[in-house]
Amino acid sequence: MKFHQAVLSNGLKIVGEVIPGAVSTAIGFFVKTGARDEDINLAGVSHFLEHMMFKGTEKRSALDISYQMGAIGAQANAFTSEESTVYYMAVLNEYFEQAFELLSDMMRSSIDPHEFSVEKKVILEEIALYQDRPTYVLLENAMSTFFGNHPAGNSVLGTNDSISALTRDQMFNYFSNRYAPNNIVLSVCGGFEFNELVALAEKYCGSWKNVSVTRDNPVLIKNSVKKILTRPNLTRAHAMLLAPGPDMRHKLTYAAEVLVTILGDSSGSRLYWELVDKGLADGASVESEQMDGVGIFYSYVSTNPDKLDQVVEIVKKIVTSPLDFSTGDLERAITKTATRMVIQGESTMRRMMAIGFDSLYLEEYISLEDELKSIKSVSLKDIRDLIEEFPLDPTHEMLLIPE
Amino acid sequence: MTTRDLHIHKYSNGLVLVAEPMEGVQSAAFSLLIPCGAVQEKEDKLGLSNLTFEMLTKGTKLYSSKELSDECERIGLQKGIGSGMEASSFSAQVLGDNLKDALNLCFEIIQNPTFPEDEVDSVRSLALQDLDAIEDEPASKIMDVLTKEYYPKPFSRSTIGTREGLENINVSDIIAYKKDFFLPDGAILSVAGKFNWEEIRDHVGTLISDWHGKYNEIKISSGFEKRRVIHEKKESAQLQIALAYPSVFVDHPDYYNARVWVNVLSGGMSGRLFIEVREKRGLVYRVGASHNSIRGRSNIVSYAGTTPENGEECLEVMLNELKGGIEISQDELNRSKVDLKTRVIMQTESSLSRASSIGHDLWTLGRVRTTEEIKAGIQNVTKEGIESYLKNFGLEKTTLVVLGEKELSLNL
Incomplete structure (x- = not known):
């Protein structure tokens, strides 16, 4: 495995890991834009735009794109979060050049007005789909309550109203202001030649115009809220407890990964033994969501409605005594996390994602070996320091219960 | 790998x-x-x-x-x-x-x-x-x-x-x-x-030196029921539509015809269901079909989620595509084959999926297919082969299930 990087004169950053013997190559464009970069009247535009990138360019109709992806067997998709929009494709090596040309052309969508109106219906269907998922409804409410006026809590999907009112020209403006090469990272991993990649990028992305792009990162205003949501015909009850956590550039992010593994991994964690093993909750987890300039620790449980109070008390007890573990627990959590990293590192897609995000936000390359070193060197002191700065006492408690 | x-x-x-x-x-x-x-x-x-x-x-x-x-x-x-x-x-x-x-x-x-x-x-x-x-x-x-x-x-x-x-x-x-x-x-x-x-x-x-015993397989005979429609009422934003009908098992000569056909319907973003139901008409976020096998039997299962007002149109378009009235072009056939072969090859990159697929082959078929054999099976599929498969295996025994506020009928 060998790492390479380059920057085009228009600011497009290129990172790549070449893996000898790999039969496939994964390509991704990482755009530093998402729901948090939207004005309130544009809620959902980043995600809607992500759909439109598959719907035609100056050279290709929407059908051309679909058919040409099919013709090279591209396993392609895209996703939008609060802060990033990522487009990716994995192909067998022989189709690498065709895949690159296609994906880079797609990145300059024409946002065709007819396709815009058809796709709007698809977005409204997607909103309806998520309304039928209780955990999604809870998560979205929890994020928006936790972040308050901070844009990191903006809804990715937007609402029926915001999507219905959105115009093609508003979307085109947003695209022009955000999809500048200096706001994008190109990440590639697998069986390809880096020199060839740079030449292709120069040829197909070299003409993209750079624009000054900024992102607001206001200070998160601390508050504390408890909220109960209800829903008819619900059989399960769900709770989410949130507290501020480290952001993605914090020096203790690895300590946070190990700590949440100890507290709330799906097996062998403290929540697992206290709740799942005892049959009190069918799901219990603690996560560290590390974002751009902000971060959250959140715990999630689902249980029988009559057990909710008891379960929430147990979760609180565990997250407010986060140091209650042995050195054996720490060592096991480190082994578990490190093994997962190595196994996931065997997927070209996963590595492409990892180096793409690292380049976009950390502006550095972290090899799998360095990541493993960082995980293996997490000490009790690191975790103590982390908790000193971010005590896990929940500031926000969100419940979803039957009406 | x-x-x-x-x-x-x-x-x-x-x-x-x-x-x-x-x-x-x-x-x-x-x-x-x-x-x-x-x-x-x-x-x-x-x-x-x-x-x-x-x-x-x-x-x-x-x-x-x-x-x-x-x-x-x-x-x-x-x-x-x-x-x-x-x-x-x-x-x-x-x-x-x-x-x-x-x-x-x-x-x-x-x-x-x-x-x-x-x-x-x-x-x-x-x-x-x-x-x-x-x-x-x-x-x-x-x-x-x-x-x-x-x-x-x-x-x-x-x-x-x-x-x-x-x-x-x-x-x-x-x-x-x-x-x-x-x-x-x-x-x-x-x-x-x-x-x-x-x-x-x-x-x-x-x-395993102390582990002994033979499992006596229980022979279970099964026949598929006749066509029917089931509606289950539920308050929800979307109507859920799912249907299933019999296809051919991996030991059947038509097996690769069936697999490539289902990929024509639902392979990635160029599948007919995705193009017709979602891309052209905007009726759904999710729609698709898959070829599912349990031991000795295979079925085609198709799914869509749509808001109730789109329900009839969505089902009608799905059924039209599943029936396969429109001729398959050479480009379409080639696309479907490349897509399917790519998936097969990419699966060989993960030790977990490889372990599971060789064990599964041995259990269902009594032997393990090589990647080359699967690729050749896909490559040899022709338009005529798929057409003859479709003649013999239609939607007559379809079960349609609808979950939501609205009832739909099955008009084949």
Whole structure:
């Protein structure tokens, strides 16, 4: 495995890991834009735009794109979060050049007005789909309550109203202001030649115009809220407890990964033994969501409605005594996390994602070996320091219960 | 990640080991397939297979539940225990250097579980909660209803069980189920990734010297029901539509015709369903079809979620595409083949998916197909082949299930 990087004169950053013997190559464009970069009247535009990138360019109709992806067997998709929009494709090596040309052309969508109106219906269907998922409804409410006026809590999907009112020209403006090469990272991993990649990028992305792009990162205003949501015909009850956590550039992010593994991994964690093993909750987890300039620790449980109070008390007890573990627990959590990293590192897609995000936000390359070193060197002191700065006492408690 | 030779060995107790060493990976994965599942359960104990498998990790002769979990974590073993319809499995992925330790744990768990009685209630509670959770997720619920309505008994069972069945199970049922079905003769251990063949073959031999018994396969005859429509009322934002009808199993001459056809319908973003239902008409976010196999039988299952006002149009367009009235162009056929072949090749990059697929092939077919054989099977499909398949296997025996506020009718 060998790492390479380059920057085009228009600011497009290129990172790549070449893996000898790999039969496939994964390509991704990482755009530093998402729901948090939207004005309130544009809620959902980043995600809607992500759909439109598959719907035609100056050279290709929407059908051309679909058919040409099919013709090279591209396993392609895209996703939008609060802060990033990522487009990716994995192909067998022989189709690498065709895949690159296609994906880079797609990145300059024409946002065709007819396709815009058809796709709007698809977005409204997607909103309806998520309304039928209780955990999604809870998560979205929890994020928006936790972040308050901070844009990191903006809804990715937007609402029926915001999507219905959105115009093609508003979307085109947003695209022009955000999809500048200096706001994008190109990440590639697998069986390809880096020199060839740079030449292709120069040829197909070299003409993209750079624009000054900024992102607001206001200070998160601390508050504390408890909220109960209800829903008819619900059989399960769900709770989410949130507290501020480290952001993605914090020096203790690895300590946070190990700590949440100890507290709330799906097996062998403290929540697992206290709740799942005892049959009190069918799901219990603690996560560290590390974002751009902000971060959250959140715990999630689902249980029988009559057990909710008891379960929430147990979760609180565990997250407010986060140091209650042995050195054996720490060592096991480190082994578990490190093994997962190595196994996931065997997927070209996963590595492409990892180096793409690292380049976009950390502006550095972290090899799998360095990541493993960082995980293996997490000490009790690191975790103590982390908790000193971010005590896990929940500031926000969100419940979803039957009406 | 290239694969080397495939090795097969049958031990004297009947257990079959199938293994494929891989180059360029650090990981190794295995899957121990035991041919038992929901179909073997007695009518009044539905969920017994599920509870038995969940109870396996609650303690063994050598380890308590906590010790077992710590031991798995010490070697970084990620395990998955899945109780299925006809076969269940214990699968795991570790770094290759820890494979022997992982196999030690697996065979300790399978051969020597202690099934502590005081753990049964918590395991049962989780299974009951799983049943409840399905009610809250329309996209899961629709597949549950489709299984129940489409498949003949006992294949229509839920692999979780039923509330009555789960409540009726005690620890002696679990002990008896393990005794009857956890037997080496009929079971398959498949391994893929970084390991040495002779070393693993001999190591497994030492782990199973006291394990004996032959599984007597219960022959279950089944015929598919006639066409029917089931509507289940539910308050939800979207209407869930799912339908299923018979296709051909992997040993049938039309098998690759069927697979390529389903890929024409639903391969990536160029599939006909995606293009017609979503891209051109904007009727759904999710729509698709898949070719699903259980042992000896295959079915085509198609799904869409749409808001109620789009329900009729969505189903009409889906059915039109599934029937295949429009001629397949050469480009379309080529696309579908490349897409399918790419998926097959990419799956060979992961030790876990490779271990699972070689074990599954051996169980369902009695042999393991090479990647080359699968690629050739796909390559040889012609337009005429698909057309003749479609003539013989239509939608006459379709079961349609609709979940939501609105009823739909099935007009073929």
